[in-house]
Amino acid sequence: MQALAVRAAVHIAAIFGIYLSAAMLVPAAVDLYYGNKDWRVFAFSSFFLGGLSLAIALATQGRPPVASSRFGFLVVNLLWFTMALAGSIPFVASSLELGVADAVFESVSGITTTGSTVLTGIDFIPPGILIWRSILQWMGGLGVIVLGLFLLPFLNIGGVSYFKIESSDIEDRPFERLSVFALSILGIYSGLTLTCAIAYAAAGMNGFDALNHAMTTMSTGGYSTHDASLGYYSDNLAVLWVSTLFMFVGGLPFSILVLMAIRGRLDAARDPQIRVFAGYVLFFALAVAIYLRISTGVPFFEALTHSIFNFMSVITTTGYASQDYSTWGPFAVACAFVATFLGGCSGSTSGGIKAYRFLIVFELMANGLRKLIYPNTVMPVRYGDRRVDDDMQRSVVLFISAFFVIWAIASILLAATGLDLVTAISGALTALTNVGPGLGEMIGPSGNFFGVSDTGKWILCLVMLLGRLEILTVLVIFTPAFWGR
Template identity: 70%
Template sequence: MNRAAVRAAIHVASIFAIYLSAAMLIPAAVDLYYGNDDWKVFGFSAMFMGGLAMSVALATQGNPPPATTRFGFLLVNLLWLTMGLAGTVPFLASSLDMSLADAVFESVSGITTTGSTVINGLDTAPPGILMWRSLLSFMGGLGVIALGLFLLPFLNIGGISYFKIESSDIEDRPFERFQTFTVSLISIYTALVVACAICYTAAGMEGFHAINHAMATVATGGFSTHDTSFLRYADNPAVLWTGTIFMFIGGLPFSIMILFAIRGRFEALRDPQIKVYAGYCVAFALAIAIYLRIKAGVPFFEALTQSAFNFTSVITTAGFASQDYTAWGPLAVVCIFVAMFLGGCSGSTTGGIKAYRFLVVFELLANGLRRLIYPNTVLPVRYGERTVPDDMQRAIVLFISSFFILWAAITVLLGATGLDFITAVTGALTSLTNVGPGLGPIIGPVGNFSSVPDAAKWICAAAMLLGRLEILAVLVVFTPTFWGR
């Protein structure tokens, strides 16, 4: 990695920071509208961050380096790190009196669409701050989709690219219509947020809260404008089903939606990961609804509403909660714990391990068992009708291995900060999978991360970035080979 590449990556990251500083004017306008003095905070933050980013951009401008794999890895890491740190400024300057650890945690949680929070008193917080949290989720969700569809697949470490499911005349020249794809992606994503906000409003949610929750729902970001999250709407089935449907849509591959918009390709629905994703969402929701009906005597429709909302929220890594599901009984808690690993589809706004990886791993397992009986048999690993390339197989095995090793290491680190076993285990897991809440009385669905030590917040923030960038994209930057010639 040469200096020119590092300089170019810093230049691109600073350009994105300028865009982020411009976005700070939106919550400033919201505070002005509601007569809150915190508009000055966002005005100052926009000028400070914009000026700093502009200075860095001017100082690092020059000829772009060749588009190499190393440059791609460096750029991805710098972009997410820059966005997370730049988003911290309004929190630090706000009237909430947040520490540096709290501000970084909240910003990184938003931009990675994790949804964990350290803020108490959300119901009385300045409206601009609430809007800024939602905007971070909105921008983070859009960035996550672009990352999963366009970049990570070409770095051979994640996802199924839009271009790899397109027709053969596009595959060999994937960026020829990149502008069309990008416009379609932004249009579809924004249209879903608008539709979600309209549905929330029609279901009885106040306009400001509907807009904020819509951004966090489609982005599967989990930031709420209430301390109690969706417990406030627990008696409103229309709100909960709206959230369930749009969270589920957020977990679908946006490549499919792009294909609908550009080509009208309905056959893309045959993507195997969609069936797996929909299958485990329905299975968990129905199983726990029946369990609640039998064990607690809850009316079935109510049980299904609560189960579908909360399990879809956990599976899609949105992190909303309409009830304290840890009080549903041991089976429900175990199922929630398992659901925290799953995630949605490749190229969606979700975190977690994701459905396509489970498909490939189970295929590898099945082939391995067959070879025990027929050692000389050649058995290709298939994803639907296509053979999975060796490099994708290696990437998936590397990802899952790294995931569990890092989960264990982060759990130990959190335990060293003084957290109890359940908080450390689920805190590490929810950070790596970008779910939001963990389990237990501290960081469970009715708690938050405000009371955990600052050291634990820094560890969790790092884990959120690791999980959002599919782990390998971060780990490779810390290898000597990456920086060697």
């Protein structure tokens, strides 16, 4: 890796730090409006980060290097690392008096749209902190869309890019139209967030709650303004249905939304991964709703509302909870555990393994079984009506293999910090899939991560970043070949 590339990557991260410092003025204004003294914290953090970022940007400016995959990997990792550290500054300096591990954990959980939290008494936390948590998740969700649609396909890590969907040539990547498409995504993402906020307000939320939850719903992040999450509104079924709808939209590929909204391409909704995503959401929601109706006797519509809300939340890796579903019985808990792996679509704000990978893996398995009977037959792997090239097949198999290896290692490391087996296993899984709540009394839907040791929190921070950046993007920078010539 050339020094010029490292210098250019630092310069890009510094420019991003300037934008992030400007975003800190929003919670400063909110605290000032509500008469909270923490506005000074955000104002100071903004000027400190802005000044430092500007100095670094000026010191590192120069001729950019030739675009390459190694430079792309470095920029992606450095941007998210910068966002994690910069986002933690207000948490450390605020009246909450969080330690460094807690502050970084809250920031990483925000930008990765995981939604795990170390905070308690959220109902009484200053409004500036609450809006800052939501902003981190909203920005993180937008970053995930860009990562999934543009950077990962370009770096051959995976993902189904906009260009592969729009173009008849799977190798066509018309980057000259990238800025137009990026602005379209920003417009649709912002418009959906505003629509979601209006819908929440119409359903009965106050304006502040509606805005915060709209940002964390569209980003499938899950931060709430209440300790009880959306359980605070558990009696308001309209709120839960609004949230369910927009979580589903957040789990859709934004490339499809752009094609439908800008190009009028309604046929784009036939993307196979959308059918798979909607299919397993409906399967788990209906199965558990019927189970609740039979086992508890609650009215079916109420059971369906809570079931589809909570499973949409888990599958899209949002992390909201309307009830503690760990008390619904072993069948529901088992379904929730399996649902934690799934995720939404490629190019969405959700995490998890994602629907398109399941499609490709099952196609590989089916071809493998057919070749046992017809060993000389050539059987291409297909995604819908398109042939999946060898690079995509390799990236899918490599990702899933790495996923389970990282999960096993993280579970062992968390158990070594003193966590019980269920907490360690589900904590590692929920961090890697960016879901938020795990299983068990401590980190379940009604708990939080406050009781995890500082060592455990640092481990979870790394795992959350690994999961958000699709694992391979992070692992590659630790290989000797990456830093060689």
